[in-house]
Structure formats: C-alpha cells, structure tokens
Amino acid sequence: NAGVTQTPKFQVLKTGQSMTLQCAQDMNHEYMSWYRQDPGMGLRLIHYSVGAGITDQGEVPNGYNVSRSTTEDFPLRLLSAAPSQTSVYFCASSRGSGTALEKLFFGSGTQLSVL
Amino acid sequence: LAKTTQPISMDSYEGQEVNITCSHNNIATNDYITWYQQFPSQGPRFIIQGYKTKVTNEVASLFIPADRKSSTLSLPRVSLSDTAVYYCLVGGPSGGSYIPTFGRGTSLIVHP
Numbered sequence: 033n034a035g036v037t038q039t040p041k042f043q044v045l046k047t048g049q050s051m052t053l054q055c056a057q058d059m060n061h062e063y064m065s066w067y068r069q070d071p072g073m074g075l076r077l078i079h080y081s082v083g084a085g086i087t088d089q090g091e092v093p094n095g096y097n098v099s100r101s102t103t104e105d106f107p108l109r110l111l112s113a114a115p116s117q118t119s120v121y122f123c124a125s126s127r128g129s130g131t132a133l134e135k136l137f138f139g140s141g142t143q144l145s146v147l
Numbered sequence: 148l149a150k151t152t153q154p155i156s157m158d159s160y161e162g163q164e165v166n167i168t169c170s171h172n173n174i175a176t177n178d179y180i181t182w183y184q185q186f187p188s189q190g191p192r193f194i195i196q197g198y199k200t201k202v203t204n205e206v207a208s209l210f211i212p213a214d215r216k217s218s219t220l221s222l223p224r225v226s227l228s229d230t231a232v233y234y235c236l237v238g239g240p241s242g243g244s245y246i247p248t249f250g251r252g253t254s255l256i257v258h259p
Binding site: 036065122124139 | 183188189190191192193196234247248249250251252
C-alpha cells in the first residue's frame with residue numbers, strides 16, 4: 033500500500049493563479065482531510081470529508097474548495113492564490129468517520145509558495 | 148472540544164527518559180487522548196492512544212491519571228532521532244463528525 037499520496041511536493045504560484053493539490057489514499061478510508069501548517073504553528077484544518085459526496089469546512093476554509101467524487105481522492109483547489117496561502121499542506125485520512133478513535137494517516141505534504 | 152495545553156519546547160539528552168505532559172481540564176467522558184509525532188518536512192505520525200490508566204507500545208507509554216485532566220507521554224531512553232514535535236489531541240465519538248485539532252505541540256530537541 034502506498035498510503036496517502038500527495039502531489040506535487042513543491043509548487044510556486046503567482047498571485048491570482050489557481051491550482052489543485054492532489055491527494056489519494058489506497059486504504060479505503062472514509063475520512064479524508066486537508067490541513068495547512070505555517071511556521072511555528074500547529075496544523076489547522078481546512079476542509080474534511082466523511083465519505084464520497086460529503087464535505088465540510090474546517091477551521092480555515094476561505095479561499096479553498098474541495099470535492100469528494102470517489103473514496104480514494106480528495107483534491108484541494110485554490111481558486112485565486114494569495115500570498116497568505118503560502119504554507120505546507122497536508123492531506124490525512126482515517127478509517128472511520130473522523131472520530132478520535134481512528135488513527136490519522138498523513139501524506140508527506142505539499143510546500144506551496146505564492147508570490 | 149477539549150482544549151489542550153502542552154509545553155512549547157523541551158530539551159533532553161540521549162539515553163534519558165522524556166515525559167511530556169498535556170493538560171486537558173475539560174475532557175469529556177467519551178474523549179480519548181491521542182499523541183502524534185512530527186519530524187521536519189513530514190506529516191504527523193500516530194504514536195499512541197489511551198482512555199485511562201496506562202498504555203504502552205513499542206514506542207512510548209501514555210499515563211493517564213484517574214481524573215483524566217492531564218496525560219503524560221513517556222519516551223524511554225531517547226535518541227537523536229526522537230527530535231520532533233509532539234502533539235496531544237483530545238476528542239471522541241460524538242453525534243457529528245469529530246474534527247481532530249492539533250495545537251502547536253511540544254518541540255523536543257535531543258542533544259548528544
């Protein structure tokens with residue numbers, strides 16, 4: 033199993049550009065989520081999904097869109113990139129519907145810079 | 148959601164035992180305590196989870212007192228490779244979805 037795969041690993045955007053961060057998991061996990069991590073900060077939840085066709089907002093959803101058309105994939109879209117979105121983005125998944133009992137598996141992250 | 152408080156940073160030396168305490172005064176009856184470890188340039192990794200008393204696995208031990216208002220992650224005989232950020236999470240099954248919340252964590256630096 034590859035686990036949670038994120039692409040790309042690095043990305044540089046200009047302000048106003050759009051892009052999609054990809055996340056795929058091969059563990060048949062119901063729960064998937066996106067976090068961002070800024071220097072000296074913990075991880076902040078952007079969006080999450082408890083199953084295909086179901087998504088919800090986390091703590092910092094503004095400027096990001098998500099969709100969950102399949103169990104395996106959970107892409108994160110930046111509609112119009114801003115310098116404030118410069119961050120490291122992590123995708124995570126777990127077996128259950130996001131309860132604390134379920135172990136989260138993280139991808140290796142995408143480092144995004146917006147100029 | 149129960150709020151957690153951890154030390155921002157800790158220093159230790161190789162071979163020592165390290166104990167990181169997390170305070171969670173308003174933990175709910177159904178809440179579990181989970182610890183994650185994050186190395187630089189990597190996503191967090193699950194270490195251990197418990198509900199009460201003591202849990203031990205091949206990596207760490209988790210001590211939870213009877214009132215469950217705090218918990219202590221114990222790393223035996225640390226090595227340089229244990230240098231990482233450690234996060235304490237508290238939460239449990241609820242009527243809706245649970246949103247795992249990571250604070251700033253504790254940055255552990257292990258010195259030679």
